Structure formats: C-alpha cells, structure tokens
C-alpha cells in the first residue's frame with residue numbers, strides 16, 4: 001500500500017517535473033538549432049555583466065541567424081565539452097573561436113564553414129619571465145587547455161623540448177596558473193591572448209611573428225548532418241562581410257576595452273563593487289541553485305524512499321533490484337554520471353537531453369541512492385519485535401509496516417535526511433560541468449571577466465553558507481514537526 005502510494009506520488013511529481021523542464025520552445029516556422037560555445041573565450045565568446053553572451057562569434061551568429069531565418073539555443077560551457085556535444089549529436093553546431101585544423105577538417109567528426117577569423121597559436125609566459133626560448137622549458141610545466149588546437153600544438157612540441165604538461169578546462173584558469181608562477185608557459189590562440197593582455201593580464205607573447213598552426217576559425221557541425229545550417233552560415237557570413245556588418249562586429253570587440261562589457265576595474269575592485277556590477281548574475285545563479293536543490297531534494301527523497309521500501313520487501317528480486325540500483329548510483333562519481341547522461345547517452349539514444357533535465361536526473365539518481373541506503377537501514381533498525389508485536393495484534397504485514405515500522409523508521413532517518421539535503425545543495429555545484437548556470441558556474445564566468453578570483457569565490461562561498469544555514473533551519477523545523 002505504502003509502495004503504491006509512493007509510486008503514484010513519484011509518477012505525478014516526475015510528470016510535473018518533465019513538464020517544467022522539458023519542451024524547449026521552437027517557433028513553428030523557423031528551424032531551431034542547439035549551438036554550443038566556449039563560455040569563457042573573450043573576445044570570441046564571453047558573458048557580459050548583464051548575463052548576456054556576447055563576443056565576435058556570438059554577434060556574428062546572431063546576425064546570421066536573423067538574416068537566414070533560423071533560431072538557436074546557445075549552450076555555453078567549457079570548450080572540450082562543447083566540442084563533444086557536437087560530436088555526439090547533443091548540439092547541432094559549435095562556434096567557439098575554433099581553429100580549422102587539418103585534423104578537424106579532414107577527420108570523421110566535423111564539417112566546417114568558411115573561415116571567419118584569422119588565428120594561430122602563440123606561446124606565452126609571465127611578463128618579464130626569464131624564459132626566452134622553447135629550449136628553456138626543459139623540465140618545466142606548461143599549462144594547456146583540454147581538447148584545443150593550441151593544446152595539440154603544445155603537445156607536439158613536448159618530446160622535443162622536454163616539458164611537463166598540466167591541463168585546464170578553461171583559458172582564464174590557465175592564465176592565472178602562469179601568472180602565479182605555477183606553470184612556466186602556456187599555448188593559446190593569438191586573438192585571445194592579445195585581448196587578455198590588453199585587458200591587464202601580466203603575460204607576454206613569445207612568438208608574435210611565428211605563430212603555430214596559423215589559419216582560420218570556423219563554425220563546425222556534425223559530419224554529414226546539418227548541411228542546411230552550414231550553408232545558411234556560409235551564406236550569411238558572405239553577406240555580412242559584403243555589407244560591412246562583419247567588420248563592425250570585429251571592431252566593436254577589438255577597439256573596445258573589456259571594461260565596456262564587464263564593468264570598470266574600479267567597480268570590480270571591491271566586494272561591494274563586484275556585487276553591484278554582477279548583481280543580476282549572482283541572483284540568477286542563486287535562483288538556479290535553489291531551483292535545482294529543491295527539486296532534487298523532493299524527487300530524490302521520494303525515489304530514495306521507494307528504494308528503501310523495496311529494500312525491505314519480502315520478495316528477493318525486489319530487494320535485489322533495490323540493492324543493485326543503490327550499488328550502481330552510489331558507486332558512480334556525480335560528475336561521471338552527469339557527463340554520461342548529458343554527453344554520452346544522447347549519442348546512443350539519438351535524442352537531445354536538456355541540461356537541466358540531465359542535471360536533475362543526475363542528482364535524483366545519485367542522492368536517491370544514498371537516501372535509499374539509509375532509508376532501508378532505518379527500517380531495518382526498527383526492532384524486529386515491533387513487527388512481531390503488530391502482527392500478533394492481528395495487523396497484516398502491510399498495516400504493520402505502515403502503522404508501526406515505517407513511522408518509527410522515519411524518525412530514525414530524520415538526521416540522515418537533513419544531512420542529505422545539505423549534500424544535495426553542495427552537489428549542485430558539480431553540475432556547472434555540464435554548463436548549468438548555477439552559483440559555481442556563475443562564479444567561474446564572473447572570474448573569467450574580472451580576474452578577481454579571491455573576492456568572487458569568497459562571495460560565492462558566503463552565498464552557499466547562507467543557503468545552507470536557511471536549509472538547516474528549515475530542516476530543524478521539519479524535524480520538530482515530525483516528532
């Protein structure tokens with residue numbers, strides 16, 4: 001009986017949830033494409049202080065979409081995940097200051113547009129560094145960004161120059177590692193490093209006249225698919241080049257200072273200034289974190305209760321099923337599960353999964369497994385004599401469970417639930433890896449634009465602590481009610 005009720009509740013809530021997060025809207029007549037991008041790659045792609053994604057790439061894309069009559073949903077994340085999204089069919093295309101290398105152009109993964117911007121790989125050290133030539137890098141550490149053309153170029157020099165490699169997911173963290181002196185050098189695309197230096201990064205380009213892999217940036221789609229999108233991009237690109245719009249976009253980013261987009265340096269130099277300049281971003285990040293946490297707590301608790309009840313079933317196969325599910329999802333690291341659902345699964349099943357749905361599913365499966373384990377433990381902890389006594393009073397097994405065992409078990413579990421709620425809140429931060437714009441990803445994006453790591457992460461930490469305190473109060477209040 002309890003099982004039945006739980007099942008009904010679970011189905012109802014799941015249906016609601018799917019309605020809430022599913023159905024990306026597409027207008028009837030225009031095709032809607034999913035396009036992934038690098039979230040932090042100024043001047044090509046970055047977020048301004050109003051939380052809008054801007055940059056040479058994104059302005060070009062916007063203009064072309066308008067002219068060629070298509071719409072798109074943008075998926076900003078780290079570059080290697082963004083590229084995998086296209087490889088797996090999760091996204092229709094990627095625009096991310098992505099170099100048209102021979103490997104990409106002739107390989108099995110992509111079709112690529114006409115080049116839209118000149119690029120090439122620079123090697124970079126800290127400003128004033130004693131390192132003068134690649135030979136000086138022997139035995140030193142070089143920072144590279146996963147999956148990039150610049151990283152491939154760096155790796156191709158490794159054997160010859162004998163340096164060690166450290167990898168990063170985003171360009172800004174990589175720069176900081178060089179500025180801090182942890183890495184001796186890095187490799188990055190020329191337009192990107194030039195923009196960073198212009199905006200105050202204490203770095204130096206060593207080979208300005210001798211770039212590696214010089215060539216163009218392109219818009220990439222999955223090979224053999226989306227020919228129409230690619231054709232539309234090429235056509236639109238020609239048009240905007242011909243009528244001067246392209247040049248206007250490029251000039252806008254090259255002639256401006258980052259400050260124009262992300263707020264003045266003075267504004268970004270104090271905690272208060274950072275809060276004020278980025279208030280919209282912090283607020284949106286917090287709302288997303290709360291949304292994920294609350295939905296995940298409710299759904300994972302229900303799923304965990306079901307797993308727990310299954311775990312004390314009289315039927316061996318039901319108990320076995322519960323144990324297996326708990327074993328699998330408790331055993332998998334959250335991030336692996338998130339990547340599997342968001343990036344892996346769609347390739348196999350052929351449908352796109354929205355990031356929020358993938359994120360929530362990840363949380364429900366993972367937190368639900370932990371919940372299932374302590375729920376089962378809680379029921380088992382109720383003295384066996386209770387069940388026997390209830391049965392001897394003439395109650396059926398179901399009634400005894402519902403009226404005697406479960407209420408006592410639930411009380412035992414309350415502290416574990418509270419604990420799990422707090423863990424769930426903290427675990428939402430891992431979903432930044434699949435591009436969900438929750439608090440942690442918000443922090444990454446703000447640091448990418450103002451380079452104020454210490455202050456921004458301190459603010460983010462305080463916001464988490466405030467939410468955790470609120471959550472603990474709420475849980476304590478619930479605890480009292482349940483007594």
Ligand code: ASN
Nearest residue numbers: 038096097098099148149
């Ligand atoms: N420029 C990189 C590449 O071509 C892409 C990026 O880092 N956004 O691989």
